Amino acid sequence: MTADRDLDRVVRSWLREDGREDADRVLDLVLDQLETTPQRRAGWLAQRLLNMNTTVRLVAAAAAVMVAALISYQFLVVPNFGGPPPVSPEPSASPEPSPAVAEFIIERPYVVYAEVHVPIREGWKQSHNFVTFGDRDRVGFSAWSTDGVYADPCQWQANLIELTDPVLPDDAGRVEQVVQLLIEQPNREPSVPSEVRIDDWGATMVELSVPEDLDLANCDLRRYNAWTDVSDPTGGNWNHQPGQSDIVYVVDMDRDPVILHAWLRAGATAEDRAELEAMLNSLRVGFPEDFAPSTN
Numbered sequence: 001m002t003a004d005r006d007l008d009r010v011v012r013s014w015l016r017e018d019g020r021e022d023a024d025r026v027l028d029l030v031l032d033q034l035e036t037t038p039q040r041r042a043g044w045l046a047q048r049l050l051n052m053n054t055t056v057r058l059v060a061a062a063a064a065v066m067v068a069a070l071i072s073y074q075f076l077v078v079p080n081f082g083g084p085p086p087v088s089p090e091p092s093a094s095p096e097p098s099p100a101v102a103e104f105i106i107e108r109p110y111v112v113y114a115e116v117h118v119p120i121r122e123g124w125k126q127s128h129n130f131v132t133f134g135d136r137d138r139v140g141f142s143a144w145s146t147d148g149v150y151a152d153p154c155q156w157q158a159n160l161i162e163l164t165d166p167v168l169p170d171d172a173g174r175v176e177q178v179v180q181l182l183i184e185q186p187n188r189e190p191s192v193p194s195e196v197r198i199d200d201w202g203a204t205m206v207e208l209s210v211p212e213d214l215d216l217a218n219c220d221l222r223r224y225n226a227w228t229d230v231s232d233p234t235g236g237n238w239n240h241q242p243g244q245s246d247i248v249y250v251v252d253m254d255r256d257p258v259i260l261h262a263w264l265r266a267g268a269t270a271e272d273r274a275e276l277e278a279m280l281n282s283l284r285v286g287f288p289e290d291f292a293p294s295t296n
Contacts, residue, residue, distance in 0.1 A: 006100045024199070102131045103118075104143035113258075114244070115287070116260065119279075119282050136267075141279060148162040149182060154214070154218065154220070157221075161181055163257075175251075179204045182208060188209060201253060205247065210240045227259065241265055244263055250260075
């Protein structure tokens, strides 16, 4: 029986070295079975087993141990009942980040009146009260609240015409006043005003030009100033260069004008104009409560 015990130790050592400590229990059961289970084989086979020498019995025991090890492995390893192994789910694609938005705050004295939100498309940049595109800001956009238009954008300091509230039914409203005063500015080559809609708001659109031979050195404070800025009494719409084309939308917000000013400077291309049109089609105009976060 010494050989049997030696084989027992060898097998147990092999199982432990391979990290299969739990197989001991299965091995004990198999060895017990070899000694206790009655052999229900044909008589001639039982007689031959009784006559086996020790070496053969050891070989048989070793084979039984290997069977036990296989059975143990089946218990220790998670079974695979057919088919390919489970595939880890593909990570869901991260949602595209929302584009940055330029917010223009339209003010009356001491109160925010309206807001204009402009998604900043690729290639655009924001600086102060403007968003621009292209080299040397060939294309740009700004939004304004005004209480007056300058009769002469070059000699503007003494030529302010303030907007007035209509008194009689036939009096021009403030929106109509802005449009009329703009097309009356000298050397602006205005288009025929047209009625359009900007983000579901009614608006009047007019295209104007800045004279190509304009010398800013001859203008007040070297500025070509088209209208006032309610939020900044010392400022105004003076971001102009010779040969520039202005596209002006005067939006009627509860009978008060909000001016959306888009421009194309000398050297602007058809691609630049397409970018400007895409930006104008994406902007939103509304009252502050229209942009308040939902409480739902």
